[in-house]
Amino acid sequence: MTEARVAGTKGVPREEREAQIIGAGTREFGRAGYSGASMVEIARQVGVTKPLLYQYFGSKDGLYLACLHRSGDKLTEAVAEAMARGGAPERMPLAVLGAIFTAFDQDRYAWKLLRDETLPKTGEIGAAAEDYRSRLDAFAEIGATELMHSRGLTARKDIEAIAFVWTGVVDSLITWWIEQPQETAGDMAARCARIMEKLFGW
Template structure:
């Protein structure tokens, strides 16, 4: 790699600068949505020029897609690893929540990119978001099936209902958490554990 490609603006290595842009872009897209996000604001947060964003990512769509892949890969990877580790079905919901909270503790708006209603409805962004959502829905179905199976229930529609409810619960919890930056991943996990113990005896 040549020096011009390895080094970004103001002597900052290109990889580090890209990470800074992705972090700032994720927060801006998460706060304002695709439609309301400003490339100028992202550049301002990083301390670079707007043209540099286009130099690195080509377009607003390119930057959004990079932020989306960053969020989706980390989330689906963390959930997959947690579920692959196994354990009691009753404990899996809390383990998955803990993995999500840990993944996004310093990057909470990343979750919003997966369900951004202002993002393009067709094209590469839409396809990527749908793929991540489908993978997460698949994890939810597996978890719901294991949980219901441990209680002697195996009706597919019941499993779908529980998975659907679970997805909504997770989305609501993340939304609540985003608005409370002082609540750490550990404290949020503890809070959910207390609530689940009271409601479900877990």
Template sequence: MTGSRAVGTKGVPRGERESQILAAGTEEFGRAGYAGASMVEIARRVGVTKPLLYQYFGSKDGLYLACLHRAGDRLTDGVAETMAAGGEPDRMPLAVLAAIFATFDHDRYAWKLLRDPTVPGTGDIAASAAGYRERLDAFALVGAGRLLAARGLSDPLDTEAVAHVWTGVVDSLIGWWIDRPGETAASMTRRCERVMASLFGW
């Protein structure tokens, strides 16, 4: 065994096989939730055996956690970079949405893992999911604060309310997007830009 091609199956390098399993696992967990997801179905999607999934990830929890980290790290890093780039506060909501759409354009069910109500209430999965949600909620508070400050508003409860509404809007938009596979990240961004311009003058 040498290099990155070690421990592959059917001639597929291990790294590539892991990526295939993570992609299939993300879709299955996103569609069915942690509780309803089937390791047999994930193996079938990839074209491998169920024991191979356990060989690579140890358990259903191990695979879910790997899928969750893959989704959460990509999302929070993308939002952090977008917000760090600055720009007009009024344009930040659309910029953040564009970053989310671009991140999940070919992996839409990844979003569902971050807010899966069927995950265990304790343990590594619960802690990791809560950590990603807390980071996203913190981004929403910062964005809402900047947006309201640009309008001369500074009440912390106003900021919390706007951030709460924004989080719900994003979740609803992505849920709508998931059900429309023909809607690309670019077309979704343009759609949101039109809607925001019409509703809020952004």
């Protein structure tokens, strides 16, 4: 019996083993998407057997939900805390980006679980993903409203459009960041600050 197999079946507290599986599951689901992810690969990364994944989480859906809730809770809490600290409206976009980068610095693929186009549109997974996306969209609209009101723009549709664009910008920046493993959260926040200063004078 290999060392990995021993470590994967005995001597590791259940809570620690679940955390290891969720971490590996997040990377695999984020990399390959819900439809392309392999439970065999997740088990291999942790050094356990595939049946153990089902013993702990019941199904691929059960594991995905555990990964999704961990990622979604971490993200929405980080954004909420950044926005609750307040400050000048024009500084809020950078504050939110910095919070996201910090939250996901060691767990970058977590972001992808919230934007996975291969997810079921119905059922528990679809509902959970939609709930997190709705919360993030609401944060974006609040931030866009405060920023645009500070600039004298109050048209509802204009603000909705800006919030939509902002969500796409965040997604694109994090997607780029995932492919730059040498770029720390601090590096990425500083890069965004430089870019926004040149683009918008912030």
